[in-house]
Amino acid sequence: MKKNLIITVLALISFSYVNAQDSSTKRADKLFDRFEFVKSAEKYLELIEDGNETDYIIKRLADSYYNIYDSNEAEKWYAKIIKNKDPEVIYRYSQMLKANGKYKESNKWMSSFSEMRPYDSRAIAFKNTPNYIDKIIGRGKKFNIQNIDINSEYSDFGSILKDKKIYFTSSRNTDRKSYGWNDEPFLDIYSSTINEKGSFLEPNLLEELNSKFHEGILSFSSDGNTIYFTRESFYEKEFEKSEENKNKYGQSYIYKATKLKDKFNIIESLDINDPSYSNKNPMVSPDGKHLYFSSNRAGGFGMYDIYKASINDDGTLSDVENLGQNINSEGQEGFPFLSNDNVLYFSSDGHLGIGGLDVFYSRYIDGKWSNVRNVGIPVNSGADDFAFIIDEENINGFVSSNRPGGVGKDDIYALKKIKPICDILLESTVVDSKTNNPIETALTSISDGTGVIENTKESNVDGLVAYILECGDEFNLVASKEGYETKSVAVKLTENDPPMLTIMLDPIEELIVDTKVELNNIYFDFDKFNITSKAAFELDKLVAVMNMYPEMKITVESHTDSRGTSSYNKGLSERRAKSTVQYVISKGINEDRLKAIGMGEEVSLFDCSKGCNEEQHSQNRRSEFIIE
Structure with missing residues (x-):
């Protein structure tokens, strides 16, 4: 799972239960705290099978599966502790349900999360568009995608094209030691030449960039003489050591490699790096003037945000800038890519998607990034979809994914645009x-x-x-x-x-005609007295008039149609008048300036003694606003 790629992070967010640890969980906890989630899952499962099924152990087991993106097992174990009403557990549970195609149930738990965290951007986005999955799928597909033959049984992802070569990140080097997070070899950067038939030749390690630590996700400068890539801070012997468990926690750093005699062998750490946070997923803008990247530095909106920095003439960086809340959420944003027509593509698990990381895009307009859009299927799936790139013609590109049916844990897919993202x-x-x-x-x-x-x-x-x-x-x-x-x-x-x-x-004064405030008619549904959204829109105009004229007093006369008894309609109209007045009062108008009168069916616009159609009945159900 590439949610926390690359590579190590200062600390994993895990919402633990207080005083839940004891000696029986010590070994499993140690593995978990070292981010060895495959092994920690095995140990927590052993504890449960031995009869030690506490909420703490179940939570840690579910989190272990979540971090290696075993969505079926994560869903299974989160379900057992959903009763504890931990908002983040509920959120993760809903995401695993969604990843497993259980959209209706996922929405049910997202609704619960939204009630518990109403000001969370994830909750706000969901409440604004609760049927977003149907909308995403309903747009149809804009791309064809195909698994490419360069993939191995391990993780392969993050590809770019340069000078008839594909560069990508892979864990296929079995000579390397395994990384505890996913129990695969450490990551390296590879390149493969594309022959005349369009096939990939045997990949080769990019020796000058690789070390014994993780390396990956690279981007070329516009002239092709500089590579920006990610590497662990352990290379610099920079890390933080936990006083609690003595574990060493490194960061992701961005490095710059400059070409000298056809080799990228002048390598230096960028001055934006710091032992207290990670920088990763570098991407140079098409004009070569900016470096986009992901970071969990202080002051962001979520776990990882996307930033950009100016690339100065001397190669240094300046003016580091967060791209803002339209792009960044409470979740994780990463893998930025700016296309030739200035569309920013990136991956996120905080915006509304189909499951896991989804690919989104945004355009820069009026000095701001537009609200993000989901690229849709089949680029996005229920799994993690990330590292989207597209060529200068905006036709061909690549995306990486750990969706079912691939060759390895993460695979690279070629994509071809078949319909414009309109x-x-x-x-x-x-x-x-x-x-x-x-x-x-x-x-x-x-x-x-x-x-x-x-x-x-x-x-x-x-x-x-x-x-x-x-x-x-x-x-x-x-x-x-x-x-x-x-x-x-x-x-x-x-x-x-x-x-x-x-x-x-x-102008507001145009609404005042003789002794009335002329609004579009306030209609009510049959036998109802609640304020509809259309009625509220009109009543807001009345509020504006009364704010402009603070001495104005209004009598609200509410009318019904002629269906029902006269006495019933009189009561219904009174309830409608009071409902109308209460709405206006709720907007800050003093109640002393308003009077409600129910007129019943006495003053109809249409005489329905011989029958009326539904439209005529509807127009009889109205409110009028008389200036006193």
Whole structure:
């Protein structure tokens, strides 16, 4: 499992139960604390089989399986301690269910997690789009993928192409000692020449970069004379030693290898490295001016975040910058790749995906990274999918995965784009309907049937606001500004007709006509008195008017249709009027400024004594707002 790649980390997050350790678990705990999860799973399982089935041991066993991505066993053991209501256990359990294709049950436990951690970005994303899996799968596939013949029975991943060679990371060197995390040999960097038929020749170790420690995930400078790659900090004899268990914990460092006489033999550790955190997964931008990488340094949003740094003329780095919360989550983000058309691809287990690590992408617009999109199937699966790259023509590339059916634990897959990842630049200008002047700092957002899907943006001095949105979907663009009526415009995006919208906001005073505040009708469902989302949208306009005119008082008159008895309809209309008033009060308007009157069926827009259709009945069910 490449969730914690590369290679070692300062400490593994494990949510232990207090005072649960004892002498019987000492051996298993030692293996776990040294990240030897294959062996720790065996020891914890032995303890359980001997009758020592405590919550602590079950939790550690489940975490061991989780870290080697044995999703079936992790699901099985997390299920036994779900009763303890540990939020992170619930989250991991939901992810393992999802990885095993149990989407409905996974969503059930994600709902529980969201209730326990309502401000967690993972919970917020889920609540905004609870049916995201159907949406991802429903988009159809944009790529064909195929397992390539360079893969071995071990882990092979993280490929790049350069000068008719493929460079990749592998644990196939059986002359090396095994690494306890997954019980495979330490990682090395390999290269293989691609012949005229497009086949890969026998891979060779890249001797000048490899050591007795882990090496992997490399990127070339734009001129091809420098390689950036990841290596363990143990190479520098830099590590931290635990006072509790005396284990040595190294970090992942990024190194730079410069070519001299056709060999990359001038190797140096970058000055951004530090013994207190890891830097890994380096990637040079196409213009050669920036280095993108993943790090767990302090000040991030989650376990690992994606950063970028400027590459100076002398080769040093400066201006290290976190890419922000649109990219980074409470989980792990890594394996950044910036394509030739400036699309950032990366892997994450914190954004909404199909299971494990998924590949996502984002575009840079208006000085910010857009909300991330899932690349979809078959690039993503229920397993870990990562290290996505694509060529300069944005047609051919590679992705790595530990999905079922592969040759080894991690395999490299060739991919070919068969359908564009269709995004449209939606530009909109917000203007005053009376003067036609642009409105600066108007607040806009994008929503669909599931809720808000693009964060609020402000229009610029020209009233312009822009969003990157997916083709083929229907959206609502909502614009608001203090002193104006809020507007919502329906938009359907097609690749052939990129829209340029003008949203005209009416000044609030335009809503005041004679002795009424003229809103679009507030309709109620049959025999109901709850405020619908459409009704709330209109009532927010009333709130804006009353905020602009603090002395204004409003009488809410609520009406019913003629179905039902007169006395019943009178009571129903009173409940509707009170419900309307309560909504407005909840938005900060003093209750002394509002009065609720239920009119029943007395004043109908349509006389239904001889029958009405459903539309006419609907219009009779309304609220009106009288200025006192």
